[in-house]
Amino acid sequence: MTSTVTHKEKTTNHLLRLDRMPHIWCAGCGIGPAVGCFLRAIERAGLNPDKVALVSGIGCAGRAAGYVKLDSFHTTHGRALPFATGLKLGNPELNVVVFSGDGDLAAIGGNHLIHSARRNMDITVICINNFTYGMTGGQVGPTTPLYARSATSPYGNLEYPFNLPYLLAASGATYVARWTILHARQLERSIAEALRKPGFSFIEVIAPCPTLYGRMNKQPKGMDTMRWYQEKSVVRDGADPRDVAMDSDGAIVVGRFVDIQRPTYWEQWQQMLGRSKASKA
Amino acid sequence: MSSDGAISGTFFMNGDVACAEGAISAGCRFFAGYPITPATEVAERMSERLPHIGGIYIQMEDEIASMNAILGASWTGMKAMTATSGPGFSLMMENLGLAVMLETPCVVVDVQRAGPSTGLPTLVAQGDMMQARWGSHGSYEIIALAPNSPQEVFDLTITAFNLSERYRVPVLVMSDEAVGHMSEKVVIPPVSQGQLVNRRRPNSPQDKYLPYATDGDLVPPMALAGEGYRFHVTGLTHDERGYPVMTAEAQDRLIRRLVDKIRVNKKQIIRCEEVDVDDAEVVVCAYGITSRIARLAVQEARAEGLRAGLLRLITVWPFAEERVRELGGRIKAFVVPEINNGQIVLEVERCAGGKAETVFVPHMGGSVHRPETILQAIKEAVR
Numbered sequence: 282m283t284s285t286v287t288h289k290e291k292t293t294n295h296l297l298r299l300d301r302m303p304h305i306w307c308a309g310c311g312i313g314p315a316v317g318c319f320l321r322a323i324e325r326a327g328l329n330p331d332k333v334a335l336v337s338g339i340g341c342a343g344r345a346a347g348y349v350k351l352d353s354f355h356t357t358h359g360r361a362l363p364f365a366t367g368l369k370l371g372n373p374e375l376n377v378v379v380f381s382g383d384g385d386l387a388a389i390g391g392n393h394l395i396h397s398a399r400r401n402m403d404i405t406v407i408c409i410n411n412f413t414y415g416m417t418g419g420q421v422g423p424t425t426p427l428y429a430r431s432a433t434s435p436y437g438n439l440e441y442p443f444n445l446p447y448l449l450a451a452s453g454a455t456y457v458a459r460w461t462i463l464h465a466r467q468l469e470r471s472i473a474e475a476l477r478k479p480g481f482s483f484i485e486v487i488a489p490c491p492t493l494y495g496r497m498n499k500q501p502k503g504m505d506t507m508r509w510y511q512e513k514s515v516v517r518d519g520a521d522p523r524d525v526a527m528d529s530d531g532a533i534v535v536g537r538f539v540d541i542q543r544p545t546y547w548e549q550w551q552q553m554l555g556r557s558k559a560s561k562a
Numbered sequence: 563m564s565s566d567g568a569i570s571g572t573f574f575m576n577g578d579v580a581c582a583e584g585a586i587s588a589g590c591r592f593f594a595g596y597p598i599t600p601a602t603e604v605a606e607r608m609s610e611r612l613p614h615i616g617g618i619y620i621q622m623e624d625e626i627a628s629m630n631a632i633l634g635a636s637w638t639g640m641k642a643m644t645a646t647s648g649p650g651f652s653l654m655m656e657n658l659g660l661a662v663m664l665e666t667p668c669v670v671v672d673v674q675r676a677g678p679s680t681g682l683p684t685l686v687a688q689g690d691m692m693q694a695r696w697g698s699h700g701s702y703e704i705i706a707l708a709p710n711s712p713q714e715v716f717d718l719t720i721t722a723f724n725l726s727e728r729y730r731v732p733v734l735v736m737s738d739e740a741v742g743h744m745s746e747k748v749v750i751p752p753v754s755q756g757q758l759v760n761r762r763r764p765n766s767p768q769d770k771y772l773p774y775a776t777d778g779d780l781v782p783p784m785a786l787a788g789e790g791y792r793f794h795v796t797g798l799t800h801d802e803r804g805y806p807v808m809t810a811e812a813q814d815r816l817i818r819r820l821v822d823k824i825r826v827n828k829k830q831i832i833r834c835e836e837v838d839v840d841d842a843e844v845v846v847c848a849y850g851i852t853s854r855i856a857r858l859a860v861q862e863a864r865a866e867g868l869r870a871g872l873l874r875l876i877t878v879w880p881f882a883e884e885r886v887r888e889l890g891g892r893i894k895a896f897v898v899p900e901i902n903n904g905q906i907v908l909e910v911e912r913c914a915g916g917k918a919e920t921v922f923v924p925h926m927g928g929s930v931h932r933p934e935t936i937l938q939a940i941k942e943a944v945r
Binding site for chain 1: 592594613614618620622623624626627628629630631632633634635636637638639640642656657659660664786787788789790791792793794795796797798805806
C-alpha cells in the first residue's frame, strides 16, 4: 500500500524508541495519546531533546520512560520526583519532566509530590489519572471516585479521592492544569507552556483505562469513556482549584487553573549565594 | 582553603565533620539528607560548606527522597552522598537497590545507633552490618567500609567515593555514634587529583552507545544526562541496551555481572589491618569503634603472655573470607566482639569452617565493650 503525502505532517517518531514497539498499553488506554501530546509539546516548545530528561515511577504510565528517545529514567514506585530533583539540581540546564500515574505520584509518592511543589523545583509533572492501579490489575487508588468499583473495592470505594489540582495549588505549584485525553490540542499546548515555564508545573491528564477501571464501572470500551469526557467536561480556565473536584455526577472541569510567578528553588539558591557572600564580606 | 574548596591542614574535629570534609576532598559536590541523630552533623557541615564551593546541599522530605536525589545527581556527573542512621538507613534500602540496579555511583554514610526502631538515638551500636549487606531485596554485592576514628572516617570517605566511581556501586561508610561524635586530630592533606578516581565515560558514538555493554571490564562506561546519548535505564531487569527483558536468562546474565564485578575484584577492594597475628593462637576480629577496645584487650593479653592478635576489618563487605579462612586453618580461636547480638561473627564462623573455634562477645548497644570483657573472652578461648 502506498499513501500520498499531501502536506508535511510532523511526526514525532524521532522522539520514540521504535525498536521497543509494540508498547505494552491496552487498546483504548489513554497513556499513549498523552505521550504523543508530550512529544509534540517538546517540539512546540522548541526544546532541544538532548536536554530533556524524562523520569518515571512504576505503573502503566511509568512505562513511558522506556518508549521515548530521550535520557529517560524508569525509577522506583513513587520516587520519580526526588530522582528528578537530583537531576535538575545536578544539571540546571536540563528540562526535567516527570511522567507517571496517579497512584505512583499521589499515593506512594504523595509526600514527594507536595514537597517538590512546595520548593517550586523547576520540574514539569505529567500525571496520568485513570482512577486506578492498572499494572497490578485495577485496584482502588487515591483518585478512585467515591463508590466506584475496583479489584479491591468490590462493594464500592468508601474513600474520598484527591482533588489533585487543589492539592498541588495549595502545595505551591506555579502552574496547574487538567485536561482529558479528548483535549489533545489543549493538552499539547498546556504541556508546552509548562515546559517553558520555570518552576513546578503539574498537569493532570484524565485518561481511560477500559480494560480495568472502565470494565468495572460501566465504561467497557475506551470510546465509552471518551463520550463521557465529551459530554461532561467543561473548560474553565482560571477556575478556583477548590471547585474542580471530580463530582459524583460525573462533571469534569478542565483547563489551566493556576499560572502564577514565584521564585523557583534555583532562583532562591542563587539569591542565597548572594546573601551569604555579602554577609561574609 | 584551596581553590577547589577542600581544606588542608591539621584539625581537631569529630567523625561526622571529618566525613563531610572527606567527601569534599573526594570531589563530592552534591549532598541530600534528612536530619537524624547521630548523623546530623554531616548534613550541617555540608549545608555550610557546599554552597561556597560550587556544590549543592538539599534537605529532602525524608531519607527515601534523599537516596533518590543523590542518584539523580550522580547521573549528571556529580559525586553525591547522603548520611543517616538506622531508621533512615532502613528507608534508604529501597533505592539502594535502585542504585545497584542502575549501577549508579554514590556514597551512603550510616552513623550507627542502637536499634531496632528508634532505640537509643544518641548512643552507639553496630547493629546495621547485616542490613548493609542484605537490606535491599534480591541478590547483589555491595561495598561497606568501617572506620574507627575521625581520621579514618575522613580517609575512608575518600576511599568510598573512589570505589563507588570505579565499580559503579553504592558504597556504604558504616560509621557509628562513638566515632561520629568523638573529636580527635584529623590531618587533611591537600587534594591530589591523582588519588581521586572518576567513573569511566563512553567513547562510542552517541547513536551506538549501549548503557550496559561491557568491554572486557565488568563495569560499563557511564554516560550522563544531557550529553546527547539519549539513553534509557530502568530498575527492571534489563539488557545491554538498558531495555527491560523479562526472562530468567536476562536476569541470570545481569545479576551474575552485578555480583561478579565486585567478587572478581575483591582483592583490590578488601582492606584489613593485622596486629600480632603471625604467631597468634587467638585472633580478635573486630571493626569500627570496637576494634579500638579490641586492640587494648590484645595488648593486655600479650602483656600477660597470651598469644593474641587483632584482625581489623576496614572493608567489611565484601567480607575478607580468604584471610579468615587461612587464619582459621592455623589458630585456635577467633574472638568476635560486636555491638550487636551477632552479625559479622556469623561470617567469621562460616569462614572458620569448624577448624577454629569462634567466640562471640555480644553487646546490645548504648556503650562500647569493656576491654576486660574481651580480654576474658581471649583467656577462655586460649584455654
